[in-house]
Amino acid sequence: MALNIPQNRPLTDSQKEVKAKIGSMKNILALPFRDNRNIPKSRQISLFDYSLQLMDSLGIDQQFVFNSFLEKVLDKTNILEENVVSSTASSLARKGVKLPDTSPVTNDPRDDQIESFKQNNERFLSNNISSSFIDKKQLSRELTLMLFGDRNGSSSSNMNISQNRRDDLINEAVCGVNTFSISSEPSERNEDVEFNKIDLRKQLEKGEVKYEINCNEVNIQLPEDPGTVLDRRDDGVISSSSVTPAQSLQKLTKFVGNEARSIAGENNQNSVGKTFGRTLVEKFVNYINTLVIPYVDTITALINNSKPSNSPSISRSDIAVANCELSNDPNNPEKKEFTKKMANNLLTELLSIMVVTILKEFKTLVANYFARTAIERQKRKAQKMLMKFQIFSQVGENASKAQKFASALQTLSPILGNETQNLV
Amino acid sequence: MAIVEIEEQLNKSEEMADMMLFLLNEDRIPVPSLSIPELLMAKIRPGLSAEILTSTIISRFEEIGIPSGPLLNGHTNVMEQYTKVIMEEIVSAIQNDMRIDVATDPGASVTATGANAGGPLTAVGATVAPHTGTGVAR
Numbered sequence: 001m002a003l004n005i006p007q008n009r010p011l012t013d014s015q016k017e018v019k020a021k022i023g024s025m026k027n028i029l030a031l032p033f034r035d036n037r038n039i040p041k042s043r044q045i046s047l048f049d050y051s052l053q054l055m056d057s058l059g060i061d062q063q064f065v066f067n068s069f070l071e072k073v074l075d076k077t078n079i080l081e082e083n084v085v086s087s088t089a090s091s092l093a094r095k096g097v098k099l100p101d102t103s104p105v106t107n108d109p110r111d112d113q114i115e116s117f118k119q120n121n122e123r124f125l126s127n128n129i130s131s132s133f134i135d136k137k138q139l140s141r142e143l144t145l146m147l148f149g150d151r152n153g154s155s156s157s158n159m160n161i162s163q164n165r166r167d168d169l170i171n172e173a174v175c176g177v178n179t180f181s182i183s184s185e186p187s188e189r190n191e192d193v194e195f196n197k198i199d200l201r202k203q204l205e206k207g208e209v210k211y212e213i214n215c216n217e218v219n220i221q222l223p224e225d226p227g228t229v230l231d232r233r234d235d236g237v238i239s240s241s242s243v244t245p246a247q248s249l250q251k252l253t254k255f256v257g258n259e260a261r262s263i264a265g266e267n268n269q270n271s272v273g274k275t276f277g278r279t280l281v282e283k284f285v286n287y288i289n290t291l292v293i294p295y296v297d298t299i300t301a302l303i304n305n306s307k308p309s310n311s312p313s314i315s316r317s318d319i320a321v322a323n324c325e326l327s328n329d330p331n332n333p334e335k336k337e338f339t340k341k342m343a344n345n346l347l348t349e350l351l352s353i354m355v356v357t358i359l360k361e362f363k364t365l366v367a368n369y370f371a372r373t374a375i376e377r378q379k380r381k382a383q384k385m386l387m388k389f390q391i392f393s394q395v396g397e398n399a400s401k402a403q404k405f406a407s408a409l410q411t412l413s414p415i416l417g418n419e420t421q422n423l424v
Numbered sequence: 425m426a427i428v429e430i431e432e433q434l435n436k437s438e439e440m441a442d443m444m445l446f447l448l449n450e451d452r453i454p455v456p457s458l459s460i461p462e463l464l465m466a467k468i469r470p471g472l473s474a475e476i477l478t479s480t481i482i483s484r485f486e487e488i489g490i491p492s493g494p495l496l497n498g499h500t501n502v503m504e505q506y507t508k509v510i511m512e513e514i515v516s517a518i519q520n521d522m523r524i525d526v527a528t529d530p531g532a533s534v535t536a537t538g539a540n541a542g543g544p545l546t547a548v549g550a551t552v553a554p555h556t557g558t559g560v561a562r
Contacts, residue, residue, distance in 0.1 A: 041435050050437040054444075180428045330427040344431045351434060362444055366451045374453050 046184045048347070051354040052278070058361045063253065063277045065357055069350050070246040070281070074136045079349060081134055082126075084292050087341035088299050089121035090114075091319045094337045099124040099303060102311040125299060128306065133298045139291050140245040144230065144252060146173040146287055147280065148222045151207025158225040165294075168322075170204045172290040176323035180286050180343040182350070220259045229255045249284075253277045285346045289323060289339040296320050460554045474515040478508045528557035 011019070055062055073079050089099075096104035098117045109117065141159040146169050150156045156166035174197050203209055208219045222229060230248040231240040243251070256276040284291075296316050304313050320338040329335055458466075482504050485492040495501055536549025 041432075041438075044435065045437050046430065047434060047437045047440060050440060054440075178426055180430075181426045182430070326427050336428050340428045340431075343428055344434065347430065347434060355440065358440075359443070359447070363447060363451065366448055370451060370453050 046182065047351055048182045048354070049184050051351065051358060054358050054362075055354070058358065058365065060357060060361055065354055066277050066281045067246070067250055068357075069353050070249055070284075071244075072353065073346070073349060074140065074245040074249075075247075078131050080136070080139075080292065081129075081132055083342055083345040084134070084295060084299070085125045085129065086122055086345065087338045088296065088319050089118050089125060090341045091334075091338040092121050092314075093117035094334050095318070097121070097314075100306040100308070102303060102307045102314050124306075125302070129299065129302055134292065134295050136245040137240070137248070140248045141226070141230065142169055142291055143249070143280075143284060143287065144222070144226055145169050146204075146290070147252075147283055148209050148220075148226070149204030149207040151221055151224055154224045155207060155222060155226055158227060159230075169290065170201070172323045173204055173287065174201045175327050176287055176290060179289070179323045179326060179339065182282055182285055182347050218260060218263050220256055220263075222255075249280060253280060281350065285343055285350065287323075288342050288346055289320065292342065293320050293322065460556065464554060472515045472518060474508070474512040477515065478504075478511045481507050481511065523562045524559040525562055526557050526559040528555060531555070 052062060055065065092099065093109070093114045096106045096109040096113070096117070098105050099121045105117070106113065138160070142161060142165070145156060145159065145161060145166065148155070149170065150166055156163070161169070177197060177200065208221050210219055227240065228238055229251055231238050231243050232251060233239055233242050253276055260276075293316065296319050300314050300316055300319065307313070321335040323339075326335060326339065482492050485503070490503055491501065492504065493501060532551050532555040533553050534549045535552050536547035538545050538547030538549075540546065
């Protein structure tokens, strides 16, 4: 058989180019199309979670924002009272009640009637009730109990919380786990929900809260007298009157951070501290119904004193329904109205602070970014022009190429010396 | 699922993102328009050169920590080759494929001379001054 020696036949440039382009086109077609996702609103990330991600990207301290929220709601304004009034007005309007008459105008009000009754009720209540009827210091203590439980049964008495109220708070903390969520909801199986509730009840009865740090469970307990944490001034003196409600909760956050550090080590202090700050705000909004319900009695007393004598009396349960009762009848819009308004109004306050902080910081970043890149571009351009001017300032505009070359070479004359003549 | 839902008016994460993208666009510093003399002076520009562009880019590699020149053991610096290829193709596309669609603004001054013998005036003229227009690269 004859020997066949393969001949080397290299491809020309255009032949190589065709092969390369065929390969790249086939690769591009094989790539998955960029998916423009159109996610429905109900499945999008919550504004709260998205804002937290943006704050992390921008380097904004989350705890600073949470502290601002707590100070605004608990120390500086009467937003809480205004929201209770507004939610009460809304709850009664949904039942067809137009104050001061507590007899329903209609048992099935239309949407425009509900809105009109609500405005009327709100006006009536605002004109007749004092602007600050909520004891926010006590509210912060009750929130602490709902977060950390009753250690040895003595935390509640040390915080001036009666036994009945203590039992209510722990029940409501367990029932209220699924009442409202400001985060995108986690997927939880029904059996896990029940298990988690049972576990939570045990923790609250015992007065211990479990946190997971690097797969280790860490139990954090408050002292038997939580006042030593909540009411401690910066100089170390325990004084309930010198510490505001918001400051109490901020001290609680710091305490949890310190405890986590001492239990789980230095590296974990910030992760739990920050997580607890977020948990505290989430739970505050979630449990707000339970925390303000006792103060609804102030409003019902006012309404009952002002109503016509033949109209029925209004009780607390006609306006606000506890979490445990809500969880037994979750689809009743009338029962949910008060809680829905309270929680959403408070969430609006929180989100407005977060969004304003984010937009301010973002605007500053963008302005600095464009200014800085524009300055750098101008500097480079100016440097190049200056260099050209320095080289060609000695020659006229119509100088020949040789003259321009000679002029440019002058800049190197200290190095080249006499060699300059040989190069021209 | 939570018993009490978040109100629809608070589900604004997408709107938040749109707002921030809007701010990003609004705050950018627009490139200023050139004056007519500056535009006419552009005749003396040397034109694009892929080689000069490549060398300018490579000269800035150090700013961002990319090594320039041959690598260890004399290996070719692939980043430099990559830059060269990209610049060559971009400049080639600009010089050979790009088209600028231009629309001139109305109001250019014209001087013309002409005459008529009792019928429509026939005039021949020319613009007397440079005039503005807008071009869009395609």
